[in-house]
Amino acid sequence: MKKQFFNVPDSSGHFGQYGGRFVPETLMPALIELEEAYLNLKKDKTFLRKLKELQKDFIGRATPLYFAENLTQKIGGAKIYLKREDLCHTGAHKINNALAQALLAKKMGKTRVIAETGAGQHGVATATGAALAGLECDVYMGAEDVRRQSLNVFRMKLLGAKVIEVTLGSKTLKDAINEALRDWTTNVRNTHYVMGTAFGPHPYPMMVRNFQSVIGQEARRQILQKEKRLPDCLIACVGGGSNSIGLFHPFLKDNIKMIGVEAGGLGVKSGKHAARFAGGSLGVFQGCKSYLLQDDDGNVLGTHSVSAGLDYASVGPEHAYLRDMHKVEYTSVKDNEALKAFELLSRTEGIIPALESSHAIAQGIKTAKKLGNKSIIIINLSGRGDKDVQEVAKIKGISL
Ligand SMILES: *Cc1c(COP(=O)(O)O)cnc(C)c1O
Numbered sequence: 001m002k003k004q005f006f007n008v009p010d011s012s013g014h015f016g017q018y019g020g021r022f023v024p025e026t027l028m029p030a031l032i033e034l035e036e037a038y039l040n041l042k043k044d045k046t047f048l049r050k051l052k053e054l055q056k057d058f059i060g061r062a063t064p065l066y067f068a069e070n071l072t073q074k075i076g077g078a079k080i081y082l083k084r085e086d087l088c089h090t091g092a093h094k095i096n097n098a099l100a101q102a103l104l105a106k107k108m109g110k111t112r113v114i115a116e117t118g119a120g121q122h123g124v125a126t127a128t129g130a131a132l133a134g135l136e137c138d139v140y141m142g143a144e145d146v147r148r149q150s151l152n153v154f155r156m157k158l159l160g161a162k163v164i165e166v167t168l169g170s171k172t173l174k175d176a177i178n179e180a181l182r183d184w185t186t187n188v189r190n191t192h193y194v195m196g197t198a199f200g201p202h203p204y205p206m207m208v209r210n211f212q213s214v215i216g217q218e219a220r221r222q223i224l225q226k227e228k229r230l231p232d233c234l235i236a237c238v239g240g241g242s243n244s245i246g247l248f249h250p251f252l253k254d255n256i257k258m259i260g261v262e263a264g265g266l267g268v269k270s271g272k273h274a275a276r277f278a279g280g281s282l283g284v285f286q287g288c289k290s291y292l293l294q295d296d297d298g299n300v301l302g303t304h305s306v307s308a309g310l311d312y313a314s315v316g317p318e319h320a321y322l323r324d325m326h327k328v329e330y331t332s333v334k335d336n337e338a339l340k341a342f343e344l345l346s347r348t349e350g351i352i353p354a355l356e357s358s359h360a361i362a363q364g365i366k367t368a369k370k371l372g373n374k375s376i377i378i379i380n381l382s383g384r385g386d387k388d389v390q391e392v393a394k395i396k397g398i399s400l
Pocket of ligand 1: 092094121197238240241242244309310354356382383
């Protein structure tokens with residue numbers, strides 16, 4: 001069988017047996033409309049030019065590919081490069097996707113976007129895109145998260161968005177997504193739902209991947225310029241899977257080792273983690289078939305990670321597929337390892353990474369040690385750590 005891992009999904013949105021479109025009948029027309037609009041847009045030169053211009057002048061792309069010389073020397077193995085998504089406007093890669101979807105919504109004639117958010121990062125990115133595109137923006141957020149993330153709530157309000165508190169169920173991300181989907185079903189005529197990661201029903205996993213692939217396209221060009229060759233290894237953290245697939249996708253035809261890093265939390269054996277590949281099984285969740293943390297009766301299990309962005313019960317379908325194809329390897333890094341990497345990168349390079357990205361750094365250090373000093377690795381620094389310093393202080397018992 002010819003390995004066609006760069007030719008997915010198929011026209012029905014499947015990555016092998018994963019992906020698809022598991023939604024109520026009432027949402028099907030919206031997904032089909034979105035798919036058609038997106039496929040047209042991919043060929044729309046005016047739109048693509050506009051997007052490129054905003055990537056440059058609004059987001060600040062291309063983000064640098066930085067040779068972390070101090071870290072490389074300290075570790076004493078492979079040359080470590082960091083793809084600096086932490087330097088994007090709003091502080092992480094999420095804006096690449098949120099901005100593109102806001103422009104797409106505008107182009108489709110929608111006047112309103114909605115989104116769900118857990119820690120608030122995707123909500124802020126969506127509110128930013130909506131402000132720029134001149135769209136109304138409502139963000140669903142669990143009441144528990146609203147309480148914990150008051151700063152991001154205020155940020156969204158400053159950007160002109162309305163934050164809708166969800167008081168159902170566990171009052172967190174899962175419930176916010178359900179409410180956002182309910183809203184979309186009712187208001188689909190004027191509303192676009194901005195999905196925050198490479199997950200959900202087709203065409204979202206494909207579309208978000210393509211919007212985030214700018215990361216890998218730039219990294220490929222930049223490493224060829226700096227080193228005159230491709231890297232030996234790519235490493236990225238995997239929440240829903242968008243920053244990782246964005247880095248990996250433009251390299252899939254090459255023979256390069258790729259490692260996706262999930263949140264190991266307190267350890268896979270403890271049950272308190274978000275390592276879907278180590279501890280999960282095949283299931284359908286929020287519109288999509290993929291690996292899922294669930295009990296024997298199919299109830300979705302609670303997850304834990306020190307980083308909110310990796311703390312999700314399922315993972316993007318393309319990752320499940322790439323794992324089956326032995327194209328990408330998936331590992332997990334525990335909370336305490338990520339915290340160590342957070343401090344190490346801060347001290348050696350003067351870069352405070354997001355706790356999500358710290359998982360990739362921790363894995364990068366392990367991998368760099370194993371590879372010789374003739375090797376090159378690229379780690380995706382998906383976001384900056386400003387949002388996490390209070391949490392880290394709290395964990396260390398320091399009152400600010
Ligand atoms: C949200 C987030 C992630 C996880 O999301 P993916 O879709 O897996 O990329 C990783 N890093 C940062 C900084 C984030 O904000």
